Amino acid sequence: MSSPAAPPRVPEGGARPWFRELRATAALGWPLVLTTLAQMAITVTDVIFIGRLGAQSLAAAALATNLFTLVMLFSLGLLTAVSPMIARELGKSRFALREVRRTVRQGLWSATVVFIPCALLLWNGEAFLRAIGEPAELSRLAGDYLRVFMWGLLPFLGYLVLRSFISALERPQWALVAAVVAILVNILGNWLLVFGNLGFPRLEMVGSGIAGVIANVILFATLAIVVVRDRRFRRYRLFGFFWKADWPRFVALWRLGLPIAALSTFEISIFNAAAFMMGWIGEAELAAHAVAIQLAGIAFMIPVGLSQAVTVRVGRAFGAGDRAGVARAGWIGIGLGLGAMVVTAFLMTVMPVTLVSVFLDIHDPANAPVVELAVTFLAFAALFQLADGGQVLGTAALRGLHDTRVPMIYAVVGYWCVGLPLCVGLAFGAGLRGSGIWAGLVAGLVTVALLMMARWTRRERIGLVRFSPKTVA
16 A cells, blocks of 8 residues: 655755756656667667668668657557656655556556557558558568568567656666667667678568567567566566556556657657658658658657656656646756757758768769758758757656646647648648758747747646645745
């Protein structure tokens, strides 16, 4: 049985609480940033190896990755609810063992349930891509890759649930260890199976998919072993009574998580739509978009990692009834994330060719059109760095307050009512082609960022934070 809730925090003024919050957020955030970058590195590694097969394979990988990312981020959004639910319970009482175990268990149940429709879509990825007008050969290559790579989704989702658990306990380092091991396995697997080194068969894109599945199994298995064996985690007995139904907690998780999943889907779907539209324009544009979006995605992992820390810190303060703590946790995380995005924007501006060379042989004349387009697209990516960081961190702070429905509506407005129409109008109506698509993406991200930050700023006025007068003013 859980212990009584913690008493309200006493007032504490001056700069000291802000410095303490900065240290706590940084200590929790840097392993999560590195973990998120490491997870991203698995996909990036696949793209790097596949890119060496040629522009056609790279374009097909872009289509496959975009479709996989769409279903993965929907599932991730749903399971993201695990983190604020645990954080709030631990904010109320640090001895909430049973409540935490119930949430983790239903998170793993939810991962299994959501995997089934996602797997059905990915298995039929080729048919889906051909139905939306993508070239037949690119769709075939992408479909072959997806029918293999899709089996890594379930262990990856299980890993996300366990990562949310250890992050809410502010012990995220083991997630980083698991991710690093998985990267090394993925690199070795790609080297052996894509090109057929050391006597292994040359499987090209399919080989990269197999390597990705193995890497995701390693992710989950490593973290599962840790939570069973580590003394700080095993007292929660996460896998005890695993088959026992807990429908109230299951429903609560989906009620909180579905709006997050929808928000993630609205966000990634506009980027997927952009990739599909690039495919309609031409193979060179699609390959260049794949490179630019991978680089933008790598930069995006910094605020994504920090956003997990922001949700945990805000959620703990919210559960403890600490109004000032909520404000500090939110603003510190947002400030750290925006500072990092200034750096990534600077790098994209001053060294675009160097960044593109990671994915393409810039000295090969056949790649010259792709390289030129990728450099152009990176200029747009540099423009939206601050907006991209602002929207994800503002969303994370609101998520810590269990506010997910209105942010979902903001995503619809920004991405689908502003961004997508501009992508279509500028690319095809105004004849700007790929540059028009990227300009529309910038506009959509800026809109969502402004809406999220405005809601966070007005959180008390609109009743998101309601504590008794005895709590900190």
